Amino acid sequence: MSRVPAHWLIKRLRSVWRRWSLWGMLVALVVAMLVTLVWLAGRYEASVVQDQLERDAADAVADIRSALARNVLSLQALQSGSSDAVLWESQAQALLRERREIVRIEWRTPTMRLQAFANSPFHAIAWTSDARAEPHSETTLACTNARRLSGPAYSSSYFQPHGDGMGSELIELCLPPSATDRRGSYLVATYSLQGLLTEMVGKGLTRRQEVSFTEADGTRLALVGAARRSAYLFSARQLLDLPGTTMLLRMDGWHAAPSLFPNVLTALVTAMSIALVTVLVVLVRDNRRRLQAERDLGDAFAFRKAMEDSLVTGLRARDLQGRITYVNPAFCEMVGFSAQELLGQSTNAPYWPPELAEEYWRRQAVRLAGNAPPREGFESVFMRKDGTRFPVLIIEAPLINAVGQHTGWMSAFIDISEQRRVEELSRASQERLQATARLAMVGEMASLLSHELNQPLAAISSYATGSLNLLEQARDADDTHLRADLDEVRTAIGRVAQQAERAGRVIKSVHDFVRRRDQAREAVPAQELLGDVLPLVNLQARKLGVRVEVEVEPDLPPAHCDRVMIEQVLLNLARNAMQAMDDPSIRQRTLQIRVRRAAFNAHSAWLEFTLIDGGVGIDEDTARRLFTPFFTTRAEGMGLGLSLCRTVVEQHGGFLGHRAHHPRGTVFTFTLPAAPQEGPD
Numbered sequence: 127m128s129r130v131p132a133h134w135l136i137k138r139l140r141s142v143w144r145r146w147s148l149w150g151m152l153v154a155l156v157v158a159m160l161v162t163l164v165w166l167a168g169r170y171e172a173s174v175v176q177d178q179l180e181r182d183a184a185d186a187v188a189d190i191r192s193a194l195a196r197n198v199l200s201l202q203a204l205q206s207g208s209s210d211a212v213l214w215e216s217q218a219q220a221l222l223r224e225r226r227e228i229v230r231i232e233w234r235t236p237t238m239r240l241q242a243f244a245n246s247p248f249h250a251i252a253w254t255s256d257a258r259a260e261p262h263s264e265t266t267l268a269c270t271n272a273r274r275l276s277g278p279a280y281s282s283s284y285f286q287p288h289g290d291g292m293g294s295e296l297i298e299l300c301l302p303p304s305a306t307d308r309r310g311s312y313l314v315a316t317y318s319l320q321g322l323l324t325e326m327v328g329k330g331l332t333r334r335q336e337v338s339f340t341e342a343d344g345t346r347l348a349l350v351g352a353a354r355r356s357a358y359l360f361s362a363r364q365l366l367d368l369p370g371t372t373m374l375l376r377m378d379g380w381h382a383a384p385s386l387f388p389n390v391l392t393a394l395v396t397a398m399s400i401a402l403v404t405v406l407v408v409l410v411r412d413n414r415r416r417l418q419a420e421r422d423l424g425d426a427f428a429f430r431k432a433m434e435d436s437l438v439t440g441l442r443a444r445d446l447q448g449r450i451t452y453v454n455p456a457f458c459e460m461v462g463f464s465a466q467e468l469l470g471q472s473t474n475a476p477y478w479p480p481e482l483a484e485e486y487w488r489r490q491a492v493r494l495a496g497n498a499p500p501r502e503g504f505e506s507v508f509m510r511k512d513g514t515r516f517p518v519l520i521i522e523a524p525l526i527n528a529v530g531q532h533t534g535w536m537s538a539f540i541d542i543s544e545q546r547r548v549e550e551l552s553r554a555s556q557e558r559l560q561a562t563a564r565l566a567m568v569g570e571m572a573s574l575l576s577h578e579l580n581q582p583l584a585a586i587s588s589y590a591t592g593s594l595n596l597l598e599q600a601r602d603a604d605d606t607h608l609r610a611d612l613d614e615v616r617t618a619i620g621r622v623a624q625q626a627e628r629a630g631r632v633i634k635s636v637h638d639f640v641r642r643r644d645q646a647r648e649a650v651p652a653q654e655l656l657g658d659v660l661p662l663v664n665l666q667a668r669k670l671g672v673r674v675e676v677e678v679e680p681d682l683p684p685a686h687c688d689r690v691m692i693e694q695v696l697l698n699l700a701r702n703a704m705q706a707m708d709d710p711s712i713r714q715r716t717l718q719i720r721v722r723r724a725a726f727n728a729h730s731a732w733l734e735f736t737l738i739d740g741g742v743g744i745d746e747d748t749a750r751r752l753f754t755p756f757f758t759t760r761a762e763g764m765g766l767g768l769s770l771c772r773t774v775v776e777q778h779g780g781f782l783g784h785r786a787h788h789p790r791g792t793v794f795t796f797t798l799p800a801a802p803q804e805g806p807d
């Protein structure tokens with residue numbers, strides 16, 4: 127099991143941790159910044175609202191103060207006006223109608239006795255006539271203050287019930303007798319706090335917020351303004367300092383629920399920050415994708431490199447100027463030069479045999495001129511670093527880059543020396559077989575000649591012998607001349623007989639030489655016989671478009687035969703069969719070769735070889751003369767093949783025959799003895 131080294135693991139963990147912690151910090155920083163920003167913006171927004179409220183409260187107080195001051199002037203005018211009570215009352219009534227915040231005006235004597243009074247028609251306070259006969263304690267207090275201050279003085283607020291269960295908060299204003307007032311009477315005006323707020327505070331201020339007078343403990347005395355609208359309350363307090371009393375004005379503003387992004391700027395900055403973070407995330411994703419793509423590219427490159435390195439085909443790329451731009455290891459190995467020695471070469475490549483360099487230059491020039499090479503490739507000869515030449519098959523194709531531009535040429539090289547060697551071997555063996563075939567033919571011919579010539583020679587010999595006998599009988603004649611002539615004739619004829627005998631012996635020796643192959647018999651398995659012949663058969667079969675089917679019965683004993691001669695027989699029969707199918711009308715071209723066990727008994731076993739073709743067949747006339755030497759129907763035929771086959775088969779003790787095959791074609795069959803099996807003793 128492979129173990130990952132611990133230090134590597136720790137290093138990797140550290141780098142991962144560092145990367146993630148950096149990212150974490152960055153994100154935390156951005157989030158903290160955003161939160162702070164939003165919070166600060168919220169605070170700012172609140173302070174703006176609060177400031178506005180404070181300003182409004184101050185405005186309200188100023189409004190009230192100036193209105194009160196105005197009222198004081200009006201009241202002073204009333205005070206110093208008519209001394210007639212009825213007239214006074216009507217003037218007071220007019221003032222009350224004008225100033226709705228005043229609920230009652232009283233004219234009191236220096237002893238505080240009620241001289242005259244007027245009630246506001248706008249306030250539903252049930253003043254009992256005797257209740258105000260004596261001044262209210264607050265009135266007294268105010269007037270005491272007024273006298274002390276020699277100016278208008280206000281009392282503290284007090285609650286005046288209306289009689290209907292409701293009531294109002296009121297304050298008293300007391301104007302002391304002026305210096306010019308001979309009567310020395312007081313003018314007391316009663317203000318409703320509610321009226322003060324309603325009448326004196328600007329409408330604009332009460333529309334959006336609530337204005338109230340409160341006590342120090344927060345109890346509301348009077349209140350005007352908008353109803354409460356939301357939960358976020360802002361509050362401002364202002365003191366209303368009046369001579370004799372101080373009141374607290376409170377202004378409450380409700381601000382709508384503060385939005386998360388209180389203003390456009392914050393929203394903008396937040397949006398930009400979010401956009402920034404998004405861009406950051408996208409960038410990181412993009413970076414990661416790029417890294418992944420780089421890794422994939424690296425993998426693909428490594429795969430391509432591994433593929434190129436493990437190829438047995440040599441690869442070479444050249445640019446349009448003919449410079450070598452790439453070679454793979456297989457090419458380097460093929461030619462024996464290193465990649466450094468080859469790259470950038472544009473002159474004579476070091477693997478060009480010098481004697482062929484000129485031709486190769488021409489070829490390269492043609493290629494660089496833009497002519498496409500043949501698709502099936504072409505053969506050439508290269509030279510290894512050690513000077514040995516070897517044949518290569520070159521397949522070239524234009525190199526087109528990613529944008530479809532032709533940038534050079536890519537070539538694949540296949541070292542075909544081994545293929546050439548095999549072809550050479552098979553050619554040699556074919557030649558050998560053909561030579562054997564020719565030899566066998568010659569032998570057959572010689573054998574036939576000897577057979578044919580033997581008889582005439584024997585006749586010559588016997589005629590010579592007869593003639594000699596006749597001459598012997600003539601020896602007894604008396605004529606010496608004739609005797610001498612006869613002797614000469616006898617000698618001559620004796621020589622004829624001798625020569626004829628010699629010729630007979632020569633022919634017999636040739637015959638014997640041909641037959642001598644009897645001794646070359648051995649046990650050969652049928653598979654081996656077919657195995658030797660099939661390459662040659664297949665060669666012709668491919669040429670003629672014939673399919674060859676071989677069927678050998680299993681566990682056959684080997685044949686006892688002369689291997690070379692039987693191979694000749696098989697070759698001849700197969701060749702005849704395929705030639706018989708070489709007819710344009712024949713589409714189904716199958717040659718079946720079958721070997722099986724034939725007659726079989728305790729003493730001998732036979733093998734039967736059958737060759738079935740679907741050829742033109744053999745008509746009767748041909749059949750009669752089939753085995754006759756020199757009979758052929760082909761222009762290039764010799765007519766010896768079948769007769770040789772029969773001789774060979776019969777020499778082995780076998781039988782060669784033929785019959786028609788249905789629906790068409792011929793079946794040739796021959797038998798061979800099986801090699802004697804060595805049974806258990």
Ligand code: ADP
Pocket residue numbers: 698702703706739741742743744748752757758759760762763764765766767768769792
């Ligand atoms: P060659 O092959 O030289 O013609 P052969 O003795 O082998 O001589 O054959 C003699 C003739 O027998 C051939 O020309 C051919 O007409 C005929 N013949 C042989 N085999 C077949 C076959 N399988 N089918 C048809 N005809 C055949």
